[in-house]
Amino acid sequence: MTLLNDHKQFDPVRPGEQWFFYWKTSASLWESRIVQFPQHEIIFIPLYWGFHADSGTDWDFGRIQPERDLLRLTQLLNQHGRKFCWILPLTPAPFLPNGGISVYSARSLSIGREGVHLAVFDHEFNLNKMFSYFEPKVFQSFTGFLKAFGNFLGTNKIKAPIWGASFFYYQEGEKYSFMEDFSIAFDQGFSRYLKKTFPKGADVTNPRTEAELKASFTKEVEQLFNATAEAALGPFWMGVQKIVSLGAGPRESIIRSLPSGKSQLGFTRDIFQHFVNSEWISSALLSFQEKKELLNWILAEHFGSTEIEQRYNYQGQSPQLEQEFRRFGVVDIFGGKRHHESEKIGLIQFLENNFRWLYQSQDQLPFNPEWIDLNQSKLKFFHGPDLDRTTFAQILKLFMMGQRILLNRSGLGEAFEKKLQIFLIENNIKIQEVNFMTPTQLCELGEGRLILFEGDKLVENSSKEKYWDELFKYFNLVQPEIIMDDDIFTMWRIRATSQHELSYLDVRRVNIYNPTSYKKNVTIKTHKHFAFMKMIDPTRATAKSTTDGVDIELLPNGKIALDFGHYEEI
Amino acid sequence: MSLNLIYHFQISQNQDVDFRPASYGVVYFFSQDGFLDPKLLTEMSKTVPDADHSHLHFLNLDDLKAFALRVCQELSIREVRLISVQDYNIGLDGSRDHKSFNSIFDKYGEILINESAKKKGLLSKLFS
Numbered sequence: 001m002t003l004l005n006d007h008k009q010f011d012p013v014r015p016g017e018q019w020f021f022y023w024k025t026s027a028s029l030w031e032s033r034i035v036q037f038p039q040h041e042i043i044f045i046p047l048y049w050g051f052h053a054d055s056g057t058d059w060d061f062g063r064i065q066p067e068r069d070l071l072r073l074t075q076l077l078n079q080h081g082r083k084f085c086w087i088l089p090l091t092p093a094p095f096l097p098n099g100g101i102s103v104y105s106a107r108s109l110s111i112g113r114e115g116v117h118l119a120v121f122d123h124e125f126n127l128n129k130m131f132s133y134f135e136p137k138v139f140q141s142f143t144g145f146l147k148a149f150g151n152f153l154g155t156n157k158i159k160a161p162i163w164g165a166s167f168f169y170y171q172e173g174e175k176y177s178f179m180e181d182f183s184i185a186f187d188q189g190f191s192r193y194l195k196k197t198f199p200k201g202a203d204v205t206n207p208r209t210e211a212e213l214k215a216s217f218t219k220e221v222e223q224l225f226n227a228t229a230e231a232a233l234g235p236f237w238m239g240v241q242k243i244v245s246l247g248a249g250p251r252e253s254i255i256r257s258l259p260s261g262k263s264q265l266g267f268t269r270d271i272f273q274h275f276v277n278s279e280w281i282s283s284a285l286l287s288f289q290e291k292k293e294l295l296n297w298i299l300a301e302h303f304g305s306t307e308i309e310q311r312y313n314y315q316g317q318s319p320q321l322e323q324e325f326r327r328f329g330v331v332d333i334f335g336g337k338r339h340h341e342s343e344k345i346g347l348i349q350f351l352e353n354n355f356r357w358l359y360q361s362q363d364q365l366p367f368n369p370e371w372i373d374l375n376q377s378k379l380k381f382f383h384g385p386d387l388d389r390t391t392f393a394q395i396l397k398l399f400m401m402g403q404r405i406l407l408n409r410s411g412l413g414e415a416f417e418k419k420l421q422i423f424l425i426e427n428n429i430k431i432q433e434v435n436f437m438t439p440t441q442l443c444e445l446g447e448g449r450l451i452l453f454e455g456d457k458l459v460e461n462s463s464k465e466k467y468w469d470e471l472f473k474y475f476n477l478v479q480p481e482i483i484m485d486d487d488i489f490t491m492w493r494i495r496a497t498s499q500h501e502l503s504y505l506d507v508r509r510v511n512i513y514n515p516t517s518y519k520k521n522v523t524i525k526t527h528k529h530f531a532f533m534k535m536i537d538p539t540r541a542t543a544k545s546t547t548d549g550v551d552i553e554l555l556p557n558g559k560i561a562l563d564f565g566h567y568e569e570i
Numbered sequence: 571m572s573l574n575l576i577y578h579f580q581i582s583q584n585q586d587v588d589f590r591p592a593s594y595g596v597v598y599f600f601s602q603d604g605f606l607d608p609k610l611l612t613e614m615s616k617t618v619p620d621a622d623h624s625h626l627h628f629l630n631l632d633d634l635k636a637f638a639l640r641v642c643q644e645l646s647i648r649e650v651r652l653i654s655v656q657d658y659n660i661g662l663d664g665s666r667d668h669k670s671f672n673s674i675f676d677k678y679g680e681i682l683i684n685e686s687a688k689k690k691g692l693l694s695k696l697f698s
Binding site for chain 2: 109111114115116117119121125126127129250251253254255257258259260
């Protein structure tokens, strides 16, 4: 795809991830823009709810302004046979002026934890200022909108699903919600909350206690917005998506305003970091210049239509591999994010060195049949302190289903320890004790493996990577070895073999990207488990087959994809 | 080429058992090319006695200015603009787009000139 084509495809009304910004263009142009979406794609319509406010209490869905005519919009979508759904912001939305709040209730600007106002550049470099959701008028206005919108949907028999969306930004490796606020509006709300929750007075002299109370107040308000939306729009409500906006946050606003702007490398690094953290991203804030070639390719190839529809549960995946490539990973890590436990015990470092972008950190265990079948082959790590009774029981079930579980028992509650011992005895589990760097128990039940280890003892050990090295040898995970610089990015996918490829177990594709302005070399060693099959779409890149793998040369902004057949060990 | 520094004033705090005196802290420090290297900033802050080098907190505004100028000298940059978080927020409030955002520092920043770079500039012009 050329730069010219990219430019043609960039449309401020369709800024990415199949979103449609109806308020960004004249209603007379909606139809021409809608037909530009590929027929099969679901169209996501973020609701700019403040835009529909005709006064503090009246809501307009087309009676006054044609650009607010959501009935006409839905009729156009139906007329062209497009599937669509609404996205309702439940926090300030960075891509909307005032964060989505109407001018009648936008009173107090949101303040971030460093004391600066939350202001974000949109994809046209307009500065969107976020307003506090803790201002009582905002909630009143929000409930007013929900009521009017619910009536509008009911009256016009519009049955499209509605997703709630909470928006986040990353700053220096930490995730922050756009709900978080340190403004006077927040302080006033917090003071009312304290009076109500602690009628006899609360002791907030300790800054830590105060911070904890503020966090729980923020969470309660967030839940209030969620619950109110769900109650008002119940029949159409699908749930809440957490979305990380690329290019948002006070620090990002500064860097994006500079003449040099944020580099492709910077954005690519963010995207891959969010991928590892299992965060769903939005590129709606990025301009054409920022979203040029390489970034566009990465977004299209790995966060495109299929991934979007899977994320919003429109498309399931079969537990068996199919002819279409799907994302491939080997490890899922649950919990341990809050105190960076996985980093402390050296697990992340090991995975970064050996299974880069083949692992993901998850917030919670999605214990449902589809997920269990789909992720059967992945190793699953759990951290003791983060377990509740349900997750603990689910871990044991997964083990009994034949899955491979690793449990860091440091910080595991006494009750869980007891349950674990009873479980092992009752089920007559075969246990091997190993004392290598830290006491480790290898439990086996059929194909199931449960590895119990004490992570605390690894924290201070300078050669802890050796522990993981040995442990992973036990699991015998085979994967081509990639030798590359830190600023080269890869994404693996997998598919079933076709009739002509029966000598292989599966086929794996690696996409390699060079977002730097330097020439880079990458070497892939196949280690007698993989055979190089072909290269796909090399752009400013070349690949050469060697006796033990493939040598690749990537020019600046170059990319290539390579297919490997996976065969059994000789 | 100039540097921009956003700072905030923090009142004294009792963090558990540790007492932290009132201070001026660096929030963002950047040039036209991006944010300055945190390692360089920590190193430069060591030229200011009594500063909290790890958090870049300074006991008074003069110390913060001395630090900012020291960074300017190290990078041979002509000037640094200092702006408090409060002024930055006022500027943000009045900004609508990229252009008005960039003018915040011109409007509200206090300019400190790095005299050594200025002299160097003149001399280099004479001999070029």
